[in-house]
Structures are given as C-alpha cells and as structure tokens.
Amino acid sequence: MARYLRGSDYAVFAVKVILLVFLFVIVLFPFYWILVSSFKPTDELIRAIPTFIPETFTVEHYKNLLRVAEYPSYLYNSIVVGLLTTLLSTFLVFLGGYSIYRCEYPGKNIISSFVIASYAVPTTLLTVPLYLIFAGLGLINNLLSLVLINVTLVSPLGVWLLKAFLSSIPREVEEAALVDGAGRLRIMFQLVLPLIAPGIGAVAIFCFITSWTEFLFANIFMLDEFKKTLPVGIARFITQYNVDWGLLMAGAVLTAIPPVILFALFGKSFVRGLTAGATKY
Amino acid sequence: MFKKWNPKSSNAIFGLLLIAPLLVWLLVTIGYPLFLCVKLSFLNVEFIGEKGVFVGLKNYINVVLDASLWHAFRKSLFWVIGNVALQTILGFFAALILNLKIRSVSFMRTWIVLPWILPTVVLAIMWRWMLSGTFGVINYLLEKLGVISQPINYLGSINEAMPALIFINSWRWFPFITVLLLAALQSVPQQEYEAAAVDGANSLQSFFYVTLPNLKPVMTVLGILGPLLTFNVFDVVWLLTQGGPSRATYTVPVLIYERGFKAFALSEAATISVIAFVFLAMFVVVYLLLTKMSVSEYARE
Numbered sequence: 001m002a003r004y005l006r007g008s009d010y011a012v013f014a015v016k017v018i019l020l021v022f023l024f025v026i027v028l029f030p031f032y033w034i035l036v037s038s039f040k041p042t043d044e045l046i047r048a049i050p051t052f053i054p055e056t057f058t059v060e061h062y063k064n065l066l067r068v069a070e071y072p073s074y075l076y077n078s079i080v081v082g083l084l085t086t087l088l089s090t091f092l093v094f095l096g097g098y099s100i101y102r103c104e105y106p107g108k109n110i111i112s113s114f115v116i117a118s119y120a121v122p123t124t125l126l127t128v129p130l131y132l133i134f135a136g137l138g139l140i141n142n143l144l145s146l147v148l149i150n151v152t153l154v155s156p157l158g159v160w161l162l163k164a165f166l167s168s169i170p171r172e173v174e175e176a177a178l179v180d181g182a183g184r185l186r187i188m189f190q191l192v193l194p195l196i197a198p199g200i201g202a203v204a205i206f207c208f209i210t211s212w213t214e215f216l217f218a219n220i221f222m223l224d225e226f227k228k229t230l231p232v233g234i235a236r237f238i239t240q241y242n243v244d245w246g247l248l249m250a251g252a253v254l255t256a257i258p259p260v261i262l263f264a265l266f267g268k269s270f271v272r273g274l275t276a277g278a279t280k281y
Numbered sequence: 282m283f284k285k286w287n288p289k290s291s292n293a294i295f296g297l298l299l300i301a302p303l304l305v306w307l308l309v310t311i312g313y314p315l316f317l318c319v320k321l322s323f324l325n326v327e328f329i330g331e332k333g334v335f336v337g338l339k340n341y342i343n344v345v346l347d348a349s350l351w352h353a354f355r356k357s358l359f360w361v362i363g364n365v366a367l368q369t370i371l372g373f374f375a376a377l378i379l380n381l382k383i384r385s386v387s388f389m390r391t392w393i394v395l396p397w398i399l400p401t402v403v404l405a406i407m408w409r410w411m412l413s414g415t416f417g418v419i420n421y422l423l424e425k426l427g428v429i430s431q432p433i434n435y436l437g438s439i440n441e442a443m444p445a446l447i448f449i450n451s452w453r454w455f456p457f458i459t460v461l462l463l464a465a466l467q468s469v470p471q472q473e474y475e476a477a478a479v480d481g482a483n484s485l486q487s488f489f490y491v492t493l494p495n496l497k498p499v500m501t502v503l504g505i506l507g508p509l510l511t512f513n514v515f516d517v518v519w520l521l522t523q524g525g526p527s528r529a530t531y532t533v534p535v536l537i538y539e540r541g542f543k544a545f546a547l548s549e550a551a552t553i554s555v556i557a558f559v560f561l562a563m564f565v566v567v568y569l570l571l572t573k574m575s576v577s578e579y580a581r582e
Contacts, residue, residue: 019378020386027393027456033418034407050418096303103296111300118307120506121315122513122561124534125554128541129314129321152310155303184295213400215516220542231402235520238405245410252406259398267391274457275464 031256038062038249045245061246065254068247073226074233078212081143081229082258085150085211090204093155097162098188102174112159119156127220134221141224149217154207161206164276165199166192198269205266209259230255315558321551328545340552350553352528353536354560356443357512360532363447364454364511369503371451372458379459380466390463393456401453405520408449412436439529442522446530450517454510458503465499466492501572505565512561533557 037045038061040054065071100112130149131140139145169192177187193200218229228236234251237244263270322340324333344350379390396404411419414434423429435445469492477487515534518524524531524539533553541550 016378016381017383019374020381020383020389023375023378023393024389026452027389027396030407030411030452031395033411034403037410046416048416048421050416050421092303092306095299099296099299103292103299105293105296108296111304115300115303115307118311120509120565121311122509122554122558124513124515124537125318125558126311126314127537128547128550128554129317130310131541132317132321132547133314148310152307155307159303209398213398215401215520231400235402235405238402238409238520245416248406249410252403255400256403259400260395263395263398267394271391271394271460274460 034249034252038246038253040246042246045249061250062254064244064247065250070225070228070233074228074230077143077222077227078230081146081150081218082208082211084143084147085154086204086207088147089151089154089158089207090200092151093158093162093203093207094193094200096155097159097166098192100159101163101166102171102192115159116156118152123153123216127216130217131220140221141227143222143227145221146211146214146218146229149221150207150211150214153214154210158203158206161203161270161273162196162199164273165196165202169195198266199273201266202270202273205262205270208262212255212259318551318554318558321548322555324548326548328547333548340548341556344549344552344556349531349536350556353531353533356528356530357532357534359443360447360514360518360530361508361511363444364451365507367447367451368455368458368507368511371455372462375455375459376462376466379463390460393459395456396453397456399453401516401520404449404453404517408445409436409521412445436522437526439527442526442529446518446521449521450511450514453517454507458507461499461503462496465496469495504572505568508564509561512557 036052036054039057039059040051041056041058041060044051044055096115100108100115126149130145134140134142134145134148139148173195174187174191177191178184182191213231214229215231215235218232219235222228222232234248234255237248237251321333323335323337325336325339326333375393379386379393411417412435414420414432414437417432417435419435420429420432424432433441435441473491473495474487477491482490513534514532515538518530518532518535519538522530524535537550537553537557540546540553
C-alpha cells in the first residue's frame with residue numbers, strides 16, 4: 001500500500017501516524033509517570049514544576065514500603081487468594097467450557113445462558129447477603145471467603161474465553177481417539193487439554209489478575225489488618241491524613257508488576273480469546 | 282459407560298456432569314444470595330446476627346421516600362451515560378487507528394488492554410497523583426499549553442469530580458471495547474468492501490453500509506454489558522472520591538456500601554440493591570426487545 005502513495009495519501013498517512021502516537025501517549029504515559037515518580041526523592045516529587053526524567057534516582061520509597069509492618073501479610077494474602085482462585089476456577093472453567101462447547105444435552109442453552117448472564121449480576125447486590133452468609137459461616141477474615149467469591153467473578157468470562165480455543169480443535173480428532181478406545185475423560189485431559197494450553201493459560205492469567213485486582217469484597221470481608229489483600233492494604237495509605245506520595249507510588253508499582261509480567265507472558269492468547277469470543281457466535 | 286460414541290445418551294450425562302460443579306458454585310454464590318437479598322429487604326435486620334421481623338414493604342416505602350436514593354440514581358444515570366458515551370467514542374477511535382496496516386500497531390493491539398488489567402488501587406493512585414491540584418502533571422501541562430490559567434483540584438471540586446471520574450473509568454475500560462471492535466472490524470469480509478466499491482460507494486458510505494452492520498453483534502453485547510458493568514462500578518469511585526465532594530459522585534453502589542457497611546443498616550442496603558437490580562433487569566429486557574436478540578445467542582457455539 002505504501003508503495004503507491006500519492007501526495008494526499010501521504011497527508012492521510014501522516015494524520016494516521018499522529019493519531020497513533022496520540023493513542024500511545026494516552027494509554028502509556030500514566031504508566032511512565034508513576035514509574036519515574038516512584039524513583040524520585042520526596043522533595044523532587046512535590047516540586048511545582050515536575051521533572052520528566054528524575055534528577056536524582058532513589059529507591060528510598062521502595063525501602064520504606066518494605067518496612068511497613070503489614071506489607072508482607074498483604075502480599076502473602078494476595079498471593080494465596082490469587083493462586084487458589086486461579087487453580088480452582090481454571091479447573092471449573094475447563095470442565096464447564098468443555099461441556100458447553102463440546103457436549104450436547106437438553107437444557108444446554110439455558111445453562112450456558114445462566115453461566116454467561118451471571119457475569120452481569122450486580123456485584124453490589126451480592127455484598128450484603130454474602131457478608132451475612134460468610135459471617136454465619138465464620139468466614140469473615142478468612143481468605144477462603146475471597147476465593148469463593150473470586151471464582152464466581154471470573155468463571156463466566158473464563159468460559160467465554162475458552163470458546164475460541166475449543167472450537168479450533170476439529171471434532172474428528174476426538175472421535176478418532178474414541179474409536180481407538182480412549183475414555184472420554186482421558187480424551188479431555190490427555191488430548192484436548194494440551195491442544196488448548198494457550199487458552200488455559202489465557203484463562204488462568206485472567207483469573208489471577210482479576211483476583212489480584214479485586215477490591216470490593218476484599219474490603220468488606222477482610223477486617224483484620226493482617227488479613228487484608230494488597231489492593232485494600234495499599235488503599236489504606238491513600239486515606240491516611242498525611243499522604244506519603246512516594247510510598248503510594250512504590251506501592252502502586254509493586255502491585256502492578258505481577259499482572260504486567262503475567263500479561264507479557266500470556267497477553268497475546270488472552271487478547272486472542274477475547275477477540276475470537278467477540279466475533280464468533 | 283462412555284465407551285461408545287453415542288452423542289444422544291452418554292454424551293448428555295457426561296456433559297451435565299462436567300458443567301455441574303460450576304453451575305452449583307454459581308447457584309450457591311449468586312442464586313442463593315439473590316434470594317437472601319430479596320428476603321432481607323422484607324425484614325428489619327439492623328445488625329449482623331439479628332433474625333429480623335417481617336415488615337412487609339416498609340423498607341421499600343422508607344427507601345423510596347428518602348431523597349438520597351433519588352440523588353444516587355441521578356448520579357448513577359449521569360455516570361453511566363457519561364461513561365458509555367466516552368468509552369464508545371474512545372474505543373471506536375482506537376479501534377479504527379489500530380486497524381491500520383502499520384507495523385508498530387501489532388504491539389499496541391495487545392498492550393492497549395493494560396489499563397484494564399491493572400488493580401483499581403493502582404489506577405486510583407496514578408490518577409490522583411496526575412490530577413493533583415498542587416503537584417499534578419496534568420495541571421502543569423494544561424497550563425503550559427494555555428488551556429487553563431490556574432490549577433484545578435479535579436477530584437476535590439463539586440463540578441469537576443464527576444467528569445474526572447468518568448474520564449478515569451473510561452480510560453480503564455475503553456481498551457476492552459477497542460479489542461472487541463477491532464476483532465469485529467478485522468472479520469468484515471473484504472469482498473463486501475470490494476462489492477461496495479464496485480457499486481460506487483465512497484469510503485464514508487462503505488463505513489455506514491458495510492462496516493457498521495458488521496459491528497452490530499459486538500455493539501449489541503457491549504450495549505448490554507457496558508451499562509450494566511458501568512452502573513456497578515464501586516471501587517473507582519470509592520478509592521478516588523468516596524462519593525464526595527458534597528455527594529457530587531455519590532452513585533448507587535456507594536449508597537449501598539455506606540448503608541450496608543458504614544451504617545450497618547443491612548435491610549435498607551438490601552432493599553436498595555433489589556430496587557437497583559429490578560431497574561437493571563428492566564433495562565436489559567427493554568434493550569433485548571429493542572435489539573430482538575436473546576442472551577443465549579452469544580453463548581451459542
């Protein structure tokens with residue numbers, strides 16, 4: 001296309017490039033800004049004229065953050081909840097997704113509609129009754145309550161993500177294995193599962209990130225200071241009377257790093273799953 | 282038991298067994314709480330552990346007569362319309378740009394989702410810092426460009442807080458819309474454009490007669506999910522303004538949270554939740570009737 005550009009086409013092309021740069025800036029500048037800010041000493045941080053590249057580079061805020069007594073608990077809680085949620089929900093989503101997209105049975109449309117539609121149920125509607133249920137079960141201040149609700153929050157979209165990957169495997173592959181005498185469970189786990197590994201990865205990363213990010217329920221269920229998850233714990237730094245911006249910035253960067261790393265590893269298949277889910281019906 | 286390939290019988294039991302754990306899980310964590318919420322709205326539970334007495338519609342009457350419900354609904358309406366409008370515009374804009382055949386674009390097609398995968402608390406810290414009235418880089422840049430003459434305390438002023446929150450939430454969600462729209466754009470059959478060109482359509486006409494019709498399924502999904510998910514956003518609002526200043530950003534989820542977990546008026550919070558749910562359900566029904574499409578359509582293979 002670029003080979004046969006005429007004069008006016010160059011102008012159009014230039015406009016497009018400018019728009020693209022504009023999009024880059026809108027999306028990525030905030031990340032750059034918080035990253036560089038976290039390395040500025042406090043006096044440079046609160047200067048009226050901001051510096052776009054730090055004059056003095058310091059890691060004092062990160063050191064301070066690690067010195068906050070509760071920080072290790074926040075981190076530990078988030079990791080435990082994230083891993084348990086991911087393991088459980090990925091397993092349930094794989095079974096459920098396989099069922100919805102590969103099996104036939106009466107009532108399937110109703111069931112699959114219910115699964116997908118549950119994504120749209122207002123989370124605020126669930127807060128009060130779930131609080132009562134968990135209080136009754138003694139699960140307030142127990143990380144298990146967060147795992148229970150997080151699995152619910154991630155599963156519907158997780159099933160949707162798997163659709164594209166499952167439908168990319170020809171049914172003949174499975175039928176051939178069945179003719180060879182393989183059991184259905186064996187086909188699922190030894191034949192299909194490896195084939196859709198990128199899809200499972202995409203679901204897992206989505207589950208972990210959502211769990212890592214979840215704020216509302218963690219804020220309501222975890223009252224004990226040492227049971228709070230990272231987002232809720234860090235949020236407490238915001239509401240404190242004297243805002244320590246450096247500390248906040250370092251906290252934000254460290255909280256953002258796990259999702260970003262995971263996304264760097266599995267982001268492509270994640271977006272592929274979303275994309276295919278949106279176009280194929 | 283499942284040795285023979287018989288799609289009619291064994292497959293059915295197998296399929297049901299596979300979906301059962303997820304189905305039970307969702308029924309227990311969504312179905313039962315929904316039922317409990319409705320039940321709670323007819324009782325007068327004030328504290329946790331209290332049994333409560335049946336009070337009929339008393340909660341509903343109290344809540345409806347209270348001005349804060351209507352205030353919160355007005356704020357939520359503004360919030361939803363503002364967000365959906367801005368997200369759609371930004372999402373469309375980004376999708377059209379990323380659909381261009383430029384090499385550096387492929388990197389961005391994946392990484393544009395970044396704002397969406399970040400913890401809200403990171404988002405809150407980020408934007409609080411950038412929008413700060415005293416050290417904020419946004420104020421600095423806008424002053425340099427001559428757009429404003431003195432710094433604005435966006436999140437702290439009654440007029441600017443809501444638009445600022447809408448911008449921040451849209452910044453977070455528009456990449457999601459972009460990815461879905463981009464997928465739809467790229468799946469438009471090339472022949473349709475060629476056919477339109479043969480018929481003498483200019484680029485604007487082919488956008489309206491070829492591109493837009495092909496985007497309809499995605500737009501329908503977004504048209505339902507977008508307002509629903511936006512209505513329910515709590516963390517962005519809570520972390521950035523807590524509903525303030527002077528209730529300028531006091532949306533329905535904030536009201537439910539404050540009634541339920543600050544004042545511990547559990548029955549009242551449940552009542553507001555049920556009203557909000559009925560309102561959202563009506564919205565979905567109207568939307569589905571308007572678009573003549575059932576929810577099951579996008580669960581279909």
